[in-house]
Amino acid sequence: MNSPKTLKGFRDILPKDARIRQHIIQSMKMIFERFGFDPLETPALEYASVLLGKYGDEADKLIYLFKDHGGRDVGMRYDQTIPLARIIAQHHYELPMPFKRYQIQPVWRAENTQKGRFREFLQCDIDIVGTNSPIADAEVIACALEIAKTLGFPSPKMHINDRALFDTLHLSKQEIIILDKLDKIGKDAVIDQLNGIGINGQERFETLERSKKTKRLIEICSFLELMGYVEGKDFIVDPFLARGLDYYTSAIFELKDPSYPQGSLAGGGRYDNLIGIFLGQSIPAVGIAFGFDRIIDALQIIQKTPSASSITHALVCIFSQDMIAESVAIVNTLRSHSIPTELYLDANAKLEKQLKYADKKGIPFALIQGPEEKRDGIMIIKRMTTKEQLRGTVDDAIRIISAHETT
Amino acid sequence: MNSPKTLKGFRDILPKDARIRQHIIQSMKMIFERFGFDPLETPALEYASVLLGKYGDEADKLIYLFKDHGGRDVGMRYDQTIPLARIIAQHHYELPMPFKRYQIQPVWRAENTQKGRFREFLQCDIDIVGTNSPIADAEVIACALEIAKTLGFPSPKMHINDRALFDTLHLSKQEIIILDKLDKIGKDAVIDQLNGIGINGQERFETLERSKKTKRLIEICSFLELMGYVEGKDFIVDPFLARGLDYYTSAIFELKDPSYPQGSLAGGGRYDNLIGIFLGQSIPAVGIAFGFDRIIDALQIIQKTPSASSITHALVCIFSQDMIAESVAIVNTLRSHSIPTELYLDANAKLEKQLKYADKKGIPFALIQGPEEKRDGIMIIKRMTTKEQLRGTVDDAIRIISAHETT
Numbered sequence: 001m002n003s004p005k006t007l008k009g010f011r012d013i014l015p016k017d018a019r020i021r022q023h024i025i026q027s028m029k030m031i032f033e034r035f036g037f038d039p040l041e042t043p044a045l046e047y048a049s050v051l052l053g054k055y056g057d058e059a060d061k062l063i064y065l066f067k068d069h070g071g072r073d074v075g076m077r078y079d080q081t082i083p084l085a086r087i088i089a090q091h092h093y094e095l096p097m098p099f100k101r102y103q104i105q106p107v108w109r110a111e112n113t114q115k116g117r118f119r120e121f122l123q124c125d126i127d128i129v130g131t132n133s134p135i136a137d138a139e140v141i142a143c144a145l146e147i148a149k150t151l152g153f154p155s156p157k158m159h160i161n162d163r164a165l166f167d168t169l170h171l172s173k174q175e176i177i178i179l180d181k182l183d184k185i186g187k188d189a190v191i192d193q194l195n196g197i198g199i200n201g202q203e204r205f206e207t208l209e210r211s212k213k214t215k216r217l218i219e220i221c222s223f224l225e226l227m228g229y230v231e232g233k234d235f236i237v238d239p240f241l242a243r244g245l246d247y248y249t250s251a252i253f254e255l256k257d258p259s260y261p262q263g264s265l266a267g268g269g270r271y272d273n274l275i276g277i278f279l280g281q282s283i284p285a286v287g288i289a290f291g292f293d294r295i296i297d298a299l300q301i302i303q304k305t306p307s308a309s310s311i312t313h314a315l316v317c318i319f320s321q322d323m324i325a326e327s328v329a330i331v332n333t334l335r336s337h338s339i340p341t342e343l344y345l346d347a348n349a350k351l352e353k354q355l356k357y358a359d360k361k362g363i364p365f366a367l368i369q370g371p372e373e374k375r376d377g378i379m380i381i382k383r384m385t386t387k388e389q390l391r392g393t394v395d396d397a398i399r400i401i402s403a404h405e406t407t
Numbered sequence: 408m409n410s411p412k413t414l415k416g417f418r419d420i421l422p423k424d425a426r427i428r429q430h431i432i433q434s435m436k437m438i439f440e441r442f443g444f445d446p447l448e449t450p451a452l453e454y455a456s457v458l459l460g461k462y463g464d465e466a467d468k469l470i471y472l473f474k475d476h477g478g479r480d481v482g483m484r485y486d487q488t489i490p491l492a493r494i495i496a497q498h499h500y501e502l503p504m505p506f507k508r509y510q511i512q513p514v515w516r517a518e519n520t521q522k523g524r525f526r527e528f529l530q531c532d533i534d535i536v537g538t539n540s541p542i543a544d545a546e547v548i549a550c551a552l553e554i555a556k557t558l559g560f561p562s563p564k565m566h567i568n569d570r571a572l573f574d575t576l577h578l579s580k581q582e583i584i585i586l587d588k589l590d591k592i593g594k595d596a597v598i599d600q601l602n603g604i605g606i607n608g609q610e611r612f613e614t615l616e617r618s619k620k621t622k623r624l625i626e627i628c629s630f631l632e633l634m635g636y637v638e639g640k641d642f643i644v645d646p647f648l649a650r651g652l653d654y655y656t657s658a659i660f661e662l663k664d665p666s667y668p669q670g671s672l673a674g675g676g677r678y679d680n681l682i683g684i685f686l687g688q689s690i691p692a693v694g695i696a697f698g699f700d701r702i703i704d705a706l707q708i709i710q711k712t713p714s715a716s717s718i719t720h721a722l723v724c725i726f727s728q729d730m731i732a733e734s735v736a737i738v739n740t741l742r743s744h745s746i747p748t749e750l751y752l753d754a755n756a757k758l759e760k761q762l763k764y765a766d767k768k769g770i771p772f773a774l775i776q777g778p779e780e781k782r783d784g785i786m787i788i789k790r791m792t793t794k795e796q797l798r799g800t801v802d803d804a805i806r807i808i809s810a811h812e813t814t
Contacts, residue, residue, distance in 0.1 A: 003496065003497070003685070004454065004456075004457045004493045004496055004497065004685045005454070005497065006450055006453075006493075006497070007450065007452055007453065007454060007475070007479065007481060008477075010450035010451075010452060011450065012447075012448070012449055012450070012494055012497070012498065013446075013447065013448035013449075014447065014494075014498060014501070014502070015445035015446060015447060015508065018445070018446035018447055018448055019445070019446060021448075022436075022446055029429075033718045033719075033747045034742050034745065034746075034747045034748065035742070035747075035748075035749070036718075036719040036722075036747060036748060036749030036750075038422035038425070038426070038718060038719075039420075039422060039425035039426060039429055040419075040420065040421065040422060040425055041419070041420035041425055041428075042419055042420075043413055043414065043417035043418065043419070043527050044417075044451065044483075044513065044515065044527060045414055045417060045471075045515070045526075045527070046413075046414065047411065047412070047414060049411075050411045061476075062476075064452075064473075064475065064476075066471075066473030066474075067473075068414070068471065068517065069468075069469075069471075069517040070415075072414065074414060076451075086411045086413075087419055087421075089410065089411055090410075090411065090412065090413070090419070091419065091421060094421070095421070096764060096767040096768045097764075098752050098753075100749070101422065106451065108451065108452070110475065110476040119452075120450050120451060120452070128752065131752045131753055133752045133753050133754065135731075135750060135752050135753070135754065136752045139750065139752070223731075223735070226731065226732050226735040226736075227735055227738075227739060228739060278410070278411045311440045311443075311445060312440075312443040312445075324542075324630075324633065325633050328630070328633040328634055329633075331634075332634060332635060335441050335442070338441065339441075340440045340441045340442075340443060341441070341442075341443065342442070342443030342507070343443075343542060343546065345505050345535065345538045345540045345542050345543045345546070346505075346538055346540050346542070347540065347542065357503060357504075360503040361503045
């Protein structure tokens with residue numbers, strides 16, 4: 001077979017991107033855990049019957065389904081919410097309630113790739129299952145705001161609404177779908193489309209603008225204020241926020257940052273009728289999902305991408321075949337100080353080639369000890385970006401490299 | 408649908424286990440990176456043609472294969488080596504050579520679950536591609552030894568051999584397969600089985616015992632000694648080490664620890680004819696794979712499992728509806744000191760119920776501030792394991808909880 005390729009919609013994550021992604025995942029995990037969310041993982045494959053009929057007819061068509069070796073109908077993970085519902089049904093005796101979990105795993109959807117969508121992408125979800133308390137809604141919102149701040153977004157703001165408002169105003173599903181487009185198509189077009197389905201768009205707009213906070217929103221907002229968040233700055237009640245998905249039953253939220261008008265960074269809400277689906281009962285739940293690829297895109301645009309330079313801080317070169325022992329000793333010392341260090345892997349390569357390798361990998365320092373330097377108990381410490389060459393002991397090298405790390 | 412289940416051979420990883428696994432993965436990543444290995448990820452699905460015919464006929468039957476929505480024959484990731492070979496073919500212009508990568512992803516195999524095998528399990532591999540240098544072999548071995556030490560294995564030892572030895576002695580594939588069983592069935596049974604295929608088992612044994620280190624082994628051992636590892640203690644040349652897999656071409660190794668005689672913790676070797684398979688050329692490579700489930704099993708047996716207690720260090724209780732603000736303030740302060748903290752999520756729950764939640768989740772401290780404590784500027788700091796109750800300020804609480812963390 002010649003020139004093998006990745007499948008359309010699938011990606012290799014090469015080291016540079018893998019490092020950025022891992023850095024963001026680590027930050028998210030840290031904040032999730034600071035808020036008391038526990039990690040959870042579910043299998044890539046489920047019985048097809050667990051998945052089918054839960055996401056709607058259109059989505060069902062996008063699930064990767066096949067027969068396994070035992071003739072069972074199976075499907076690949078499509079989201080992390082239905083597997084969570086299965087977990088709750090299967091393990092509810094052993095799980096503490098309320099159950100707070102985070103989950104960061106890939107999901108697979110046979111999407112139309114022409115829309116720029118991937119068929120394999122990472123989902124990052126937090127959910128609190130088993131309580132209807134508005135404190136839970138506020139905690140989920142607060143956690144998402146902290147993530148955005150930690151990642152470097154300058155002014156993240158949570159837009160909040162309550163689906164109950166739409167019920168009170170007797171808004172149809174069709175109307176909600178039109179309202180949901182406000183960000184994309186603007187007020188005038190929304191009014192036009194509402195008029196188009198026989199509703200007085202202008203009046204509808206004014207009614208919503210005049211609408212008051214629901215009881216749930218009043219409670220959530222007051223908790224957020226107790227937590228130190230400021231209405232108008234950190235969060236805002238937005239009566240036009242609709243969210244596409246059917247399954248939300250109460251509060252809904254979307255995290256935006258003005259520096260990234262292209263879309264929301266996270267979205268979620270309260271959904272009290274989904275998690276109990278396998279138990280045949282109502283189990284309250286609230287959660288939020290981060291758009292991982294969206295966040296990476298946004299961080300790039302606002303120039304806050306975590307440093308993608310090499311993990312390796314120093315390359316120890318091999319001056320010559322009979323100087324290997326000295327190079328290995330330097331590597332050992334640096335690693336014992338937890339400095340990620342590479343030994344050049346060919347004892348016969350010219351120094352020029354070794355330095356080129358450091359350059360190509362973006363390793364910031366190269367260390368070289370020849371016979372002269374050995375005699376003086378020092379080495380050459382070469383800063384790869386500036387080509388500046390210092391001479392110093394291994395302790396000097398450790399100090400210089402560690403100082404670079406923290407800048 | 409009633410009582411949904413996981414598929415046979417698939418597992419949910421609930422929080423307690425997920426925490427242990429993440430802890431081990433983090434330790435491995437830290438050491439991998441200290442040795443200059445970079446992260447890499449490949450898709451869960453590949454063209455079936457990329458996978459088929461690479462692992463042998465028996466293995467081909469275990470690959471999860473199906474037709475995707477576009478009618479393409481696809482297969483699920485079966486290992487991480489063939490995808491690495493594809494990556495080298497597809498991206499070789501942008502990758503620095505030698506290419507050192509680590510990869511920690513699940514793979515899927517339709518194994519016979521009666522043998523205690525899982526159909527979804529995590530692989531943890533490091534490989535160095537593009538150099539034939541024995542330094543690379545030594546670096547892979549050293550990295551694996553450091554991982555085992557970091558994870559708490561008392562005396563990890565790398566068993567090393569060279570496939571070239573078998574070639575020199577003209578050992579047949581059948582003989583190698585029998586020798587590979589030495590650990591499991593013992594010397595006498597191996598000699599019997601060798602006799603059974605018409606070979607003088609006793610003589611073969613003595614020949615191997617008398618065999619000398621190959622040139623490659625001499626080089627690897629001398630590098631390991633330069634790195635500070637001691638022959639006999641940290642590594643040993645074991646002429647009976649065979650490794651089942653066909654594709655090794657030179658050095659092979661297996662990591663064992665006497666505290667866990669059940670099996671090896673990692674295994675690998677040099678395989679110079681596999682990575683270039685898609686390019687139609689020979690590309691040297693050496694690597695090692697850790698048995699993740701095996702390591703978890705071993706750590707349990709030697710009682711070195713990382714602490715599985717809750718990530719959450721403190722539960723802040725809510726004394727009463729009108730004391731929520733005080734509880735939220737305590738939560739904020741603890742979290743701002745990076746202490747993973749939960750606020751109890753129901754303002755109307757009895758304290759007893761709140762403490763039960765802390766118990767069930769294994770949260771080590773509960774903090775309670777009622778009106779009296781508020782008046783005195785203090786709170787009750789309850790150590791959940793001993794039920795001991797201290798009284799102190801929020802700074803006291805932070806000090807006590809942080810001290811617990813580090814023990």
